[in-house]
Amino acid sequence: xxxxxxxxxxxxxxxxxxxxxxxxxxxxxxxxxxxxxxxxxxxxxxxxxxxxxxxxxxxxxxxxxxxxxxxxxxxxxxxxxxxxxxxxxxxxxxxxxxxxxxxxxxxxxxxxxxxxxxxxxxxxxxxxxxxxxxxxxxxxxxxxxxxxxxxxxxxxxxxxxxxxxxxxxxxxxxxxxxxxxxxxxxxxxxxxxxxxxxxxxxxxxxxxxxxxxxxxxxxxxxxxxxxxxxxxxxxxxxxxxxxxxxxxxxxxxxxxxxxxxxxxxxxxxxxxxxxxxxxxxxxxxxxxxxxxxxxxxxxxxxxxxxxxxxxxxxxxxxxxxxxxxxxxxxxxxxxxxxxxxxxxxxxxxxxxxxxxxxxxxxxxxxxxxxxxxxxxxxxxxxxxxxxxxxxxxxxxxxxxxxxxxxxxxxxxxxxxxxxxxxxxxxxxxxxxxxxxxxxxxxxxxxxxxxxxxxxxxxx
RNA sequence: GUGGUUGUAGCUCAGCUGGUUAGAGCGCUUGAUUGUGGUUCAAGAGGUCGCCGGUUCGAAACCGGUCUUCCACCCCA
Numbered sequence: 001x002x003x004x005x006x007x008x009x010x011x012x013x014x015x016x017x018x019x020x021x022x023x024x025x026x027x028x029x030x031x032x033x034x035x036x037x038x039x040x041x042x043x044x045x046x047x048x049x050x051x052x053x054x055x056x057x058x059x060x061x062x063x064x065x066x067x068x069x070x071x072x073x074x075x076x077x078x079x080x081x082x083x084x085x086x087x088x089x090x091x092x093x094x095x096x097x098x099x100x101x102x103x104x105x106x107x108x109x110x111x112x113x114x115x116x117x118x119x120x121x122x123x124x125x126x127x128x129x130x131x132x133x134x135x136x137x138x139x140x141x142x143x144x145x146x147x148x149x150x151x152x153x154x155x156x157x158x159x160x161x162x163x164x165x166x167x168x169x170x171x172x173x174x175x176x177x178x179x180x181x182x183x184x185x186x187x188x189x190x191x192x193x194x195x196x197x198x199x200x201x202x203x204x205x206x207x208x209x210x211x212x213x214x215x216x217x218x219x220x221x222x223x224x225x226x227x228x229x230x231x232x233x234x235x236x237x238x239x240x241x242x243x244x245x246x247x248x249x250x251x252x253x254x255x256x257x258x259x260x261x262x263x264x265x266x267x268x269x270x271x272x273x274x275x276x277x278x279x280x281x282x283x284x285x286x287x288x289x290x291x292x293x294x295x296x297x298x299x300x301x302x303x304x305x306x307x308x309x310x311x312x313x314x315x316x317x318x319x320x321x322x323x324x325x326x327x328x329x330x331x332x333x334x335x336x337x338x339x340x341x342x343x344x345x346x347x348x349x350x351x352x353x354x355x356x357x358x359x360x361x362x363x364x365x366x367x368x369x370x371x372x373x374x375x376x377x378x379x380x381x382x383x384x385x386x387x388x389x390x391x392x393x394x395x396x397x398x399x400x401x402x403x404x405x406x407x408x409x410x411x412x413x414x415x416x417x418x419x420x421x422x423x424x425x426x427x428x429x430x431x432x433x434x435x436x437x438x439x440x441x442x443x444x445x446x447x448x449x450x451x452x453x454x455x456x457x458x459x
Numbered sequence: 460g461u462g463g464u465u466g467u468a469g470c471u472c473a474g475c476u477g478g479u480u481a482g483a484g485c486g487c488u489u490g491a492u493u494g495u496g497g498u499u500c501a502a503g504a505g506g507u508c509g510c511c512g513g514u515u516c517g518a519a520a521c522c523g524g525u526c527u528u529c530c531a532c533c534c535c536a
Contacts, residue, residue, distance in 0.1 A: 409496035
């Protein structure tokens with residue numbers, strides 16, 4: 001080993017225990033995706049650059065990993081461009097492929113390409129890694145998994161309602177109590193901007209408003225002023241900071257506030273329908289709350305906006321989000337297809353479950369039974385027993401070499417094995433095996449003819 | 460992309476305003492214990508102090524660069 005190996009910034013190796021815990025989350029999420037009628041698809045890990053570039057704004061373009069062309073990629077670049085050192089124009093000449101940046105845009109591409117085979121409404125889920133050339137932070141990586149579920153081809157609000165229930169089902173199953181599903185509606189934000197006379201500054205207005213819980217009311221006002229909102233407009237925003245009461249009461253206030261805005265009223269109406277219906281049907285462990293300051297992903301969301309907050313006792317931002325985008329496939333030439341979708345932030349959910357100790361206790365156990373190896377003859381007998389145990393679905397193994405017992409026992413202990421089986425000379429003679437319970441330290445002898453008794457004791 | 464922060468044994472970390480041979484706990488190996496782990500005791504192995512360069516008689520420590528970690532911003536899952 002000449003040099004210590006390393007992995008790129010923002011990437012990770014996963015240990016066996018981590019993979020098992022991640023799979024636990026994946027399996028639960030998948031199970032509920034399926035019971036809600038979503039179908040899985042997969043798309044390539046890299047796409048043509050023009051599929052991705054320009055879809056996420058300037059900031060997004062910068063964060064897309066570009067793949068260098070194969071072969072002598074510089075020979076095709078003319079001298080003038082090369083010597084101009086203009087990275088942006090040069091990039092398109094030497095790189096025609098890029099790593100997937102999210103799952104939504106490739107999905108839109110997929111829908112357009114397969115529009116004639118798809119039965120709409122199409123409910124799909126997709127769990128694959130994506131890559132971003134971002135600067136890493138805690139819970140933020142350059143390679144991470146996204147779990148998305150989207151519906152395209154239906155503008156029914158029933159979809160939004162289903163997504164709230166889907167979030168509730170998944171987090172309930174994960175035993176993660178007290179998640180807060182926050183909802184807003186782009187139309188409400190547009191309506192507010194309209195009413196305060198700042199339509200043109202919608203994005204600036206919402207970006208500032210979104211920071212309320214971080215920088216407080218005064219901070220938001222200050223930022224709005226910096227972003228060009230008039231003092232008059234900011235004064236009109238005031239009532240938003242003091243919205244109180246139940247979801248429906250807040251919606252009632254918004255209705256009054258937005259009565260002069262057609263768009264805004266539509267948004268209030270939509271949210272009211274969703275809130276009423278969810279209230280009627282009930283949620284298992286999550287709570288649904290209206291949050292007019294919620295303003296993420298505004299570049300393409302046109303209706304509902306979702307964000308899921310971790311339970312209050314953990315300091316973790318959002319663990320999921322999503323929204324409705326009325327014309328997602330439009331960028332690829334297919335008009336009038338409405339879509340709505342949500343995403344689960346796997347890495348953060350993992351951190352939250354870890355912090356709250358919510359992974360099942362037995363999850364780490366990769367081996368239930370280990371047979372100590374006493375030599376060739378003995379190990380063959382052990383292997384026969386192990387075969388029977390494996391057929392019964394028990395995770396069992398024989399230690400591969402007849403090293404000292406102390407070493408074998410220690411290995412069993414470190415692997416968190418619950419039972420160690422001893423088949424030595426004495427046991428061979430009497431056609432039996434000794435089972436040591438590693439947590440209690442007790443031992444029990446079984447006949448090799450009645451392995452079923454031992455199997456029964458395991459369940 | 461901007462500003463800051465971190466890096467010393469497999470892991471978690473000490474190491475003073477530059478000074479001789481770089482430490483601890485845990486883990487690991489061996490023995491006490493040739494058929495019994497998790498407890499105990501004894502002994503042992505393991506480090507080009509992230510990497511490259513500079514200052515100095517002398518650098519783990521100071522300076523510059525670079526990589527990495529984490530944090531804030533931007534943005535976002």
